[in-house]
Amino acid sequence: MDFLSLPLEIQAMVIPRVSLIGDLAALSQSCRSIHRLCDMKTRERYYQIRVHPKDHSINKTFDLMMEILKNPKLGNYVREIVQTRQPSMDHSYVQTAEQRTLSACDRNLLHAAVRKAGFAGPQETAVLNMLMQNTTRPPGENNESLMFSNSAYGYNEGQIHGTFIAQALAAILISVSPNLESLVMTQPFSVFSGFCRGGERLLDEDDHFPLHRFLRQANAKPTSAPYLQNLRKVYMIVDDKDSDDRYYMAIDFLECATLFDNLPSIESISTDALCDDENCEARVVLEPRSSNISRIRIAHSSLPSKFLVSLIQSCKVLREFQYTIGGRCVLGGWYSPFDAKTFIKSIYPHKDTLEILDIDAERNMHYFHPDYFEQDQVDQRIDERSLETDDDDDDERQMLRSSSSTSKSLKEFRTLKRLSVGIGFLVYFAMGIRENNGPRKPFLLPEVLPESLEYLCIRGYEKGKCKKWDVHIDALVVSFVSGLSGLKEITGIEEIIPNSEDVDDPDDNEDLLWSPIYNVDE
DSSP states (O other): OOGGGSOHHHHHHHGGGOOOHHHHHHHHTSOHHHHHHHTHHHHHHHHEEEEOSSHHHHHHHHHHHHHHHHSGGGGGGOOEEEEOOOOSSOOOOOOOOOOOOOOHHHHHHHHHHHHHTTOOTHHHHHHHHHHTOOSSSOTTOOHHHHHHTTGGGTOOHHHHHHHHHHHHHHHHHHHTOTTOOEEEEEOSSOTTHHHHTTTOOOOGGGOOOHHHHHHHHHHHSTTTOSSSSSOOEEEEEOOOTTSOTTBOEEOOHHHHHTTTTTOTTOOEEEEESEEOOTTOSSOOOOOTTOBOOOEEEEESOBOOHHHHHHHHHHBSSOOEEEEEOOSSBOGGGOOOOOOHHHHHHHHGGGTTTOOEEEEEOGGGOGGGOHHHHHTTOHHHHHHHHHHTOOHHHHHHHHHHTTSOSSOOOGGGOTTOOEEEEEHHHHHHHHHOOOOSSOOOOOOOGGGSSOTTOOEEEEESOOTTSOHHHHHHHHHHHHHHHHTOSOOSEEESSSSOOOOOOOOSOTTTOGGGSOOOSSOTTO
């Protein structure tokens, strides 16, 4: 049945369920009646709301929030909220004189929204006070005092004040946006909270940042809150305005994941430019099979295998995993080795659900050198690397000792549709993990690919560089051309796709630096 032939009341019910603004725009052009129902001008105004602690942004966002409080139907149009200020230090909020003048009716609406968002007692009073500020400058302070206040720590009172205001605005906006699907945000708690507090979860009375508190409470009781029920994806902004964004930077990404992992509709969490926080003495431990997150994307980053294993094992179901290095410089010059054997063990329990796998870290897998494949030394080199690991990697192996002794080869991943990896990782994955020193059975690559595989991207392959690789790729091409393979597309054979790598010198290689999607200074 044609959509236009449906009764108007049915059309009016369907249109709000179309989440992509582009699809709605195209639909609105089909006829005048649909155009009126779509109300694109209003939808575009509320579709994405940005919250940034600059005076003009704060006031614009506050006005949008009040419009929604006065007309709750407008909150149904909000699909994405972007919050772009990360707390630089752990502070308590200092309440100051209110700077806004609201009518009694508007103030009652605002007060009711704060209570509905779950704030009570002293927190309710503090959040209301934050919302009643119309500038990041605390009353009684002048520009000169703000400029030099706490300058040794790289922040000032205006930045601190603005961070609290932005978080309060974001929390209330989320609470009045029932159809919210996407959340883009910075870490909502102090950068150094893990170091200062030994990695322990903050108690409610110690949690001064309203957005952090709001998200923790909602995730703890996901079915009791009328908000965040439709949130599907979260993107964590890593860039800190006070740091050199040419280098990988640390946030407590694992703790951030625990702010969303119980939500009923959550699917994915992603980030860029992330590195591990060496100052975090006791990171959050993610419980195995506890998270509703099923898609993880970490790009342009530098992380140890233990970090990735923890994320993977926390998923009840894993459908997509992407991890790529490159685009930033490693502070201190140390790179994060990638343990292919441990990684394959960690994803093996998800062999019946994994659909997309993209690993671009072969530059950090030195045991996949072509000579080691030619001399059948790959297993030996990987085992030697394991013997050289430190105690932290012993903990990593401990997490995986309960796994079965099967080969854990690529062919066993029965639902895999898209695979993007380096040539060395591809061949090793196809061989399967060898748990003993016995000989391997000979094979050709097309014989051990999952039947479900539709797309294959091979990075770093150059014909003539390794004879054993050439034999596998030649057989793969024959299978693909003959139509015997289920593959629909292969890239990286005729044209070399280079493996990503860390930027050695950010001063000399500016063209290799990754540019942030979201600007924290906007």
